[in-house]
Amino acid sequence: MEPVRIAVIGAGLSGLICARALAAAGLEVRVFDKGRGVSGRMSLRRIPGNSAHPDLQFDHGAQYFTARSSAFREQVQDWITRGVVSPWEGPFVTLTRGQCGPDPGNGDVRYVGVPGMNAICKDLSLGLDVQCGVRVTGLSRGGGHWRVAAERVQTARELVLEEEFAAIVCTLPAPQAVELLPEEICFREELSAVQLGPCWCGMVSFAQDIPVAFSAGFVQESPLRWIARERSKPGRPRAPDNWVLHASPDWSRQMLSRSPEQIASALLAAFSAALGRPLPEPIQYSQHRWMYALPVSPLAAGCLVDPGLGLIACGDWSAGDRVEGAFQAGQAAAEAVRGLFLGG
Ligand SMILES: Cc1cc2nc3c(=O)[nH]c(=O)nc-3n(C[C@H](O)[C@H](O)[C@H](O)COP(=O)(O)OP(=O)(O)OC[C@H]3O[C@@H](n4cnc5c(N)ncnc54)[C@H](O)[C@@H]3O)c2cc1C
Known part of the structure; x- marks a missing residue:
């Protein structure tokens, strides 16, 4: 049987919490982040x-x-x-x-x-398939699956990703997620309202x-x-x-x-x-x-889900804000994906 492949965009706390939970549930997870390392807003400079x-x-x-x-x-x-x-x-x-x-x-x-502060996300990323220095530039859907378009940040060269994903978990700050996600997502209005x-x-x-x-x-x-x-x-x-x-x-x-x-x-x-x-x-x-x-203006939704498209958006902004919010958002997103593919 083909593995259920999930792409997680963003290797901050919410993305990594989600990715770990999905990997533990037996799904095949790939994480992409444009940063030089994991951690996002918990980075060390x-x-x-x-x-x-x-x-x-x-x-x-x-x-x-x-x-x-x-x-x-x-x-x-x-x-x-x-x-x-x-x-x-x-x-x-x-x-x-x-x-x-x-x-x-x-x-x-x-x-x-x-x-x-980055020790936390470094620890969470151990054993996961995480690609840093990769900016996701677009998402397209066909035959019930997602394709991810991406480029290597250092060279601005396109990175060809052959595999198809059953679902996408997008953990970017909401205004950046609005730019990346397709027009037709059912939660666009809620997402656009988050600042x-x-x-x-x-x-x-x-x-x-x-x-x-x-x-x-x-x-x-x-x-x-x-x-x-x-x-x-x-x-x-x-x-x-x-x-x-x-x-x-x-x-x-x-x-x-x-x-x-x-x-x-x-x-x-x-x-x-x-x-x-x-x-x-x-x-x-x-x-x-x-x-x-x-x-x-954070939401208290946990995460936003378009079940028809297999698309989930989350981050600190979707679950009450800050580090604890990001943790809860990542957990909620993993729960939503499990609900779509493993029946809860
Ligand atoms: C200045 C500052 C002070 C803060 N102080 C506190 C505090 O004291 N206490 C507290 O609890 N919280 C604080 N926070 C908030 C806390 O850092 C966040 O709540 C938490 O880190 C959010 O995690 P996240 O995973 O939701 O998002 P992020 O950490 O933002 O993760 C999103 C990831 O997506 C990646 N990304 C973006 N676009 C793309 C793309 N196109 N392709 C691939 N990857 C992409 C980014 O590189 C990033 O790694 C602070 C944040 C900042 C910036």
């Missing part, structure tokens, strides 16, 4: 430093996550047992123009991947420590909404003093097309203002623009 610190690392997307549902708690416990995840103890503060206030959290434990806000991210390194006693701050009255000291997370290098700066969605939206120099000087000035002190000279500064960082 490597930046060349100086001779003393040649390889600098930053969690430039997701910073930490919480676990509220019992299914996700169980998964997190497994990751902790295997050393893939650890609690991040902080301390965390609010920062308002140099004034420190209390942690605004509700007492939930904050977790991170070890030694980087994700942008985020400018600064990554800055200092040879000399910034003399503050906290690990991360929720910033108020500032272009920034979050700053974090990388080495305060478990398993990170102790030096140099690397910081991640995340701008607020509103500021990021207003500044989307500003020059890199304008963004850099605004984010560093906002960092200094949030700390209420001048900064030492950085040994490096880099930045990244996330066009689709966090869902503004």
Whole structure:
């Protein structure tokens, strides 16, 4: 009997959770991602430093996550047992123009991947057929099956995929999924309504420590909404003093097309203002623009399914947002595929 082949587009958390569950159910799964490695918005950014610190690392997307549902708690416990995840103890503060206030959290434990946030997706991808550096450019349907058109990102050369897929699971951020998926999908309206806000991210390194006693701050009255000291997370290098700066969605939206120099000087000035002190000279500064960082209007659907077409779309945006939402979305998508081909 021909195996049931499923293509999963996107090797972020939702795609990999889905792919693992489907592979465990005996389906033949191939995962494609345009990134250089797995992890999507949970990626680690490597930046060349100086001779003393040649390889600098930053969690430039997701910073930490919480676990509220019992299914996700169980998964997190497994990751902790295997050393893939650890609690991040902080301390965390609010920062308002140099004034420190209390942690605004509700007492939930904050977790991170070890030694980087990408450890989680790297672990999930083990044993799966995952092709990175492959951008899916189109989907076509004939004879009840899907064909995937793709190109290698580095060369922009077409990649010929001979096989046919019984179903497609698309885990792109909703606005990108709208572009890729065929016009006739039954959930186009719901998908088109989902928005994700942008985020400018600064990554800055200092040879000399910034003399503050906290690990991360929720910033108020500032272009920034979050700053974090990388080495305060478990398993990170102790030096140099690397910081991640995340701008607020509103500021990021207003500044989307500003020059890199304008963004850099605004984010560093906002960092200094949030700390209420001048900064030492950085040994490096880099930045990244996330066009689709966090869902503004997430759905609570789990995933969106077109059973007639064998097409499922999911991501953090379809199941309540953030890392835990992505986990739930991946599980819901796997459940939907099992329902289509294995009868539940
Ligand atoms: C700046 C920032 C801060 C965040 N902070 C937190 C936080 O503190 N806590 C928290 O819980 N969450 C946070 N998040 C959100 C969290 O990262 C996401 O909820 C989660 O990682 C989403 O996973 P996903 O699998 O749904 O999507 P993604 O990780 O976006 O995965 C989609 C994948 O699709 C790939 N892709 C896109 N187009 C194509 C294509 N055409 N062909 C092939 N592949 C393609 C991408 O490369 C990507 O790997 C943050 C995100 C950002 C960006």
